[in-house]
Amino acid sequence: MITIPFTPDLTVVPEVVAFFDAPTNTISYIVKDPNSNACAVVDSVMDIDYAAGRITYDGADKIIAFIQDKGWTLEWLIETHVHADHLSAAPYIQGKLGGKLGIGENITIVQDTFGKIFNEGTAFQRDGSQFDRLFTDGDSYQIGTMTAHVMHTPGHTPACMTHIVGNAAFVGDTLFMPDGGSARADFPGGDARTLYRSIQRVLALPGKTRLFMCHDYGPNGRDIQWETTVADEIEHNIHVGKGTSEDGFVAMREARDATLAMPKLIIPALQVNMRAGKLPPKDEDGKTFLKVPVNGL
Template structure:
């Protein structure tokens, strides 16, 4: 594929250390238009307190650069951090968007959290729902939404020019791939989704949502399609689907649930909004007992 005419967006990363999450501001190189990807809200589980340090850093950056936010994108319903999307939208504008399969996630977790009829399962909490292969614009920059389920049913990879934002689907080559044991996850589907990503041009830049510095190396957030295709320890060159599924399922059986999965899912399936206040004016998050046990 000839990639000489592909625009290279300006990508600025922001790091949230509590969940090892990378958020991004992605700017069209020919205009002031930008998108924000996978923002985080600061949440102290022990005290139940919320703050906006990370989101405020993004807001300050966007204003300093005089950027215009067109999109606030969630690659999926995150299980390890709370989204700051509504807070960012209130300050900067833009459309909050996620993949159309959010409805599957909302139906699943609407049951687990015993949500009432006022919790809609149609994705209307979001301003836009991406469909598979949908093209959209960030200024003059053409972007494509790719449905890449397996980690969750609603995972999407976003290709903006030569920049690929994979959410939790892929990690750095020495860290492998996402887990596939959440409700609606599937290791075989995850393998197939990753093959779609690896079919992109070799020189495309790949940006992580998380990195944990395996084997003590420094944290990293960027690699290339070529590096993932050749060196990824789970799906790199020569790895077969059956072997991947067996290894992924064995590995997932040993993993603990993310520390913030219960608050995160309740907030993120609402596009970052908190549940409605109770009769005393306080907002509560539920802890369903044994909901994730087999």
């Protein structure tokens, strides 16, 4: 039986402003309370020139400038999961605007897994303490007068959470646009059957619920899109629409995942994002390094 640990309130309509990062095909969002100046930022992006080893914040600065120009107050920075394809800018934005940083409680599983892969040693804390809040299934938090609800939707990663704010839901990598289907489930801790069941939880939300994607790749050359609805996904999603069976989805997803290359930024992204967007500690000479595990992923 599919359960939703809260009652959605579609009468609350947050203002949602999207920012598309072309190098990583990531969409970040500002979610604004219609009854106050309070807002949240979901899935921000820090820029990296991997070959040059150079970090910049052009995308994050656009989000910061937008919030400042509007006179809004940032209350939350939300990570839907530990991303493997881009680096989070949450601590940078937090340093400029304040707010609390939150992620799902199973970040500890991700930290333990990749702490070992990257040989981080005992200095790296694996208890999620780098974040201000670890969400559990059914948790809620406030963005001004709006109550945001959190639903555990693992499968892509163990820590994936969907955040529902009024009539808007931010699904991370649990779903793509209907013609994009679903995200991969072959990362450590991922599972196709678990992902199917998580998707069913999302699709059990009211049909008019707006769904906001974390990624879009413009299938078949169409323009980039990031907003759809539960009803559209149920009717048209190429992987889970029209009553696709669990076994059918698992067979499709596992076969498809076996053909996919690793994301090009997976090595830096995991090391940074498991630290809540912070770079690894500097060495005795004040330099920062990222590790490349050989045959380790």
